[in-house]
Amino acid sequence: MSQMGLEHKFCGLESTLSVTDGHVVEGYASLFGKADQGGDVVQPGAYAGSLQALAKAGRSVKMLWQHDPAQPIGIWDEVREDATGLYVKGRLLDDVAKGREAAALIEAGAIDGLSIGYRTKRAEKDASGRRLLSELELWEVSLVTFPMLPDARVGAKASDAEDTLLREMAVAFTDAAKSLAGPDGLV
DSSP: OOOTTOEEEEEOOTTTOEEETTTEEEEEEEEBTOBOTTSEEEOTTTTHHHHHHHHHTTOOOEEEETTEEEEEEEEEEEEEEOSSEEEEEEEEOTTSHHHHHHHHHHHHTSOOEEEEEEEEEEEEEOTTSOEEEEEEEEEEEEEESOOSOTTSOSSOOOOHHHHHHHHHHHHHHHHHHHHHOOTTSOO
């Protein structure tokens, strides 16, 4: 399947993204009720229909490296909604070079974010102009370098100046993606 038109939402949660036994990864890929730097807020239940449809079809959410469909690096064994957001737990594949690299980068603290690749099925704007996402078609969850939610990063140890720089970079990336999008929102 083509990933044309997929949106991405970056996330990580304080100390919840972790690697154990050299290859088990777990954390939150999305947080409910928190606005990202693009002004989107994922609502509780937004993934329910998609997760049910995937299960019914015998398919699963893919684990990718930096949203690159040519670089699957593992398998998500558990993907579920809870009161906090979209929780994922899976295994990096030791037989895949990028999987081994991802494990080393997470353990060293160089990679600390998760990001979802999805299509918006239902959304509305609130009074402040934020997009409230109420139904999403989830395709993949990636391990990423830059999470978009500033307060949802894994084990952040950056100074305030570094936090500001990362936020500015995330906004610049989002603005660039929006400017490349056509009238139908597809890149």
